[in-house]
Amino acid sequence: MFERLMKMTFYGHFVAGEDQESIRPLIRHNKAFGVGFILDYGVEEDLSPEEAERKEMESCTSEAERDGSGANKREKQYQVHPAFGDRRDGVISARTYFYANEAKCDNYMENLLQCIKASGGASDGGFSAIKLTALGRPQFLLQFSDVLTRWRRFFHQMAAEQGQAGRAAVDTKLEVAVLQDSIAKMGIASRAEIEGWFTPETLGVSGTVDLLDWNSLIDSRTRLSRHLVVPNVQTGQLEPLLSRFTEEEEQQMKRMLQRMDVLAKKAKEAGVRLMIDAEQSYFQPAISRLTLEMQRRFNVDKPFIFNTFQCYLKDAYDNVTLDMELARREGWCFGAKLVRGAYMAQERVRAAEIGYEDPINPTYEATNAMYHRCLNYVLEELKHSTKAEVMVASHNEDTVHFTLCRMKEIGLHPADGQVCFGQLLGMCDQISFPLGQAGFPVYKYVPYGPVMEVLPYLSRRALENSSIMKGAQRERQLLWQELRRRLRTGSLFHHPA
Numbered sequence: 001m002f003e004r005l006m007k008m009t010f011y012g013h014f015v016a017g018e019d020q021e022s023i024r025p026l027i028r029h030n031k032a033f034g035v036g037f038i039l040d041y042g043v044e045e046d047l048s049p050e051e052a053e054r055k056e057m058e059s060c061t062s063e064a065e066r067d068g069s070g071a072n073k074r075e076k077q078y079q080v081h082p083a084f085g086d087r088r089d090g091v092i093s094a095r096t097y098f099y100a101n102e103a104k105c106d107n108y109m110e111n112l113l114q115c116i117k118a119s120g121g122a123s124d125g126g127f128s129a130i131k132l133t134a135l136g137r138p139q140f141l142l143q144f145s146d147v148l149t150r151w152r153r154f155f156h157q158m159a160a161e162q163g164q165a166g167r168a169a170v171d172t173k174l175e176v177a178v179l180q181d182s183i184a185k186m187g188i189a190s191r192a193e194i195e196g197w198f199t200p201e202t203l204g205v206s207g208t209v210d211l212l213d214w215n216s217l218i219d220s221r222t223r224l225s226r227h228l229v230v231p232n233v234q235t236g237q238l239e240p241l242l243s244r245f246t247e248e249e250e251q252q253m254k255r256m257l258q259r260m261d262v263l264a265k266k267a268k269e270a271g272v273r274l275m276i277d278a279e280q281s282y283f284q285p286a287i288s289r290l291t292l293e294m295q296r297r298f299n300v301d302k303p304f305i306f307n308t309f310q311c312y313l314k315d316a317y318d319n320v321t322l323d324m325e326l327a328r329r330e331g332w333c334f335g336a337k338l339v340r341g342a343y344m345a346q347e348r349v350r351a352a353e354i355g356y357e358d359p360i361n362p363t364y365e366a367t368n369a370m371y372h373r374c375l376n377y378v379l380e381e382l383k384h385s386t387k388a389e390v391m392v393a394s395h396n397e398d399t400v401h402f403t404l405c406r407m408k409e410i411g412l413h414p415a416d417g418q419v420c421f422g423q424l425l426g427m428c429d430q431i432s433f434p435l436g437q438a439g440f441p442v443y444k445y446v447p448y449g450p451v452m453e454v455l456p457y458l459s460r461r462a463l464e465n466s467s468i469m470k471g472a473q474r475e476r477q478l479l480w481q482e483l484r485r486r487l488r489t490g491s492l493f494h495h496p497a
Helices: 002-009 011-012 024-032 049-057 063-067 102-122 138-161 176-186 190-195 211-216 223-228 247-270 286-299 316-330 346-353 362-382 395-408 427-437 453-471 473-489
Strands: 035-041 127-130 173-175 209-211 229-230 237-242 273-276 305-310 335-339 389-392 419-424 442-446
Touching: 011 453, 024 035, 024 442, 035 102, 035 427, 049 138, 049 223, 102 247, 138 173, 138 176, 138 247, 138 286, 173 176, 176 190, 176 209, 209 211, 209 229, 209 237, 211 316, 247 273, 247 286, 273 286, 286 305, 286 316, 305 316, 305 389, 316 335, 316 346, 316 362, 362 389, 362 395, 389 395, 395 419, 395 427, 419 427, 427 442
Parallel strands: 035 127, 035 442, 127 273, 273 305, 305 335, 335 389, 389 419, 419 442
Antiparallel strands: 173 209, 229 237
8 A cells, every 4th residue: 555655646757667667658748758768777775864874884994893803094084984984964965875784786787787677678768877885795896986186186295296286186296307306305206216116118208297197196007016115194104005904805806896797797788877976075986987987997988987076076077087087088988977075965065074174165056057067068079089078967947057058159969968957856857858858868867676675765855855845946847847948949059238
């Protein structure tokens, strides 16, 4: 009785169906109006806050840290904290997974393989969404994020010494000779070894190093990988970037990478694009780097793997511009989804309580400005990168209108498929369907799964929807009546004199 009632009301509004067969009518209906789908298996475990905290503490603490044989050298942001063990707290719109064991991760991978199969069978050109925290032990993501952040900060310290503080990351270039002197003085390696890292074969003949060159130096392919040490700003001592894994931890890390590989290969076979969801800032550097490695391998002819950029982060512009420049430099196809972000309240409280710099832009207006800055950069680059694509994932009417106007000004046409739009199923249909009918590629984020197993997702969707409904509904109705009128008359891009 309860399940039937849910299907007639809330479940039926926000969830496509229970399985591959039951979602087909909705997907066919939306497709008739020009709206595609991003299929998302919406099942998650219904844990108590105490259970969630226990699982998070266990899965984010290394064996060496647990038995006391190794101190936690990670920076505060990348250390697990019991007060924030339940990552669902303060998060409304994002699904959350907690590590239990490797068998659970394998089970989730199987569910995702079924999701990819369903996407391929339901329609051409669909997406499947995945979260990397569901594919392995999050300890690895925390440690790798710490490595990447400290390595990047080391670069910016060297840039400051060379008088380049404050420049955008993509524009910062270090003089190699000066950099070699600085590294030699720190005692990281011999002068001969350091000169071997910075060769014309690895870095070109410009005599400078940018952040993309710098990041490439920590690949396992380079001799520098065994010298992964940076100076601790507080103590002045050199410290290893990556603490040692036990044999079991190393196997867990490898299995996480193998699961990603299996999913990417299956998606490419099925003609389904993978949307890698963004997560908390203390996981995100590792998630983005692993996604980038997948893009290098699979985005050869067109974007199959899409990374997600959270524009509420202070370093969002640097992240977007660096990845797009790397794609151009290496010749693979850039694919991105731009979002504002789902973890703002949680991130602010965590930073204040644990004691590190808040990674989030100070105001909502600053986040809007960052979103439009990142979007504008990508749109400008799409003129020169005809195989690159971006999804504008936003419920914000101003952002949608900004995108449409810039596309017109730049000369990007809807039929090219380089720019698409995304909204959640059951929300903002007044945006999605007029765009689809006007010929713009637009997608709905479509969760599916058994009624009782998607209740955690539905409870958060209820909270989010109730807060949205408190807004000015009449104003929204008038705005979108005007948008429909302009789409019908072709006057959307006409500006008042």
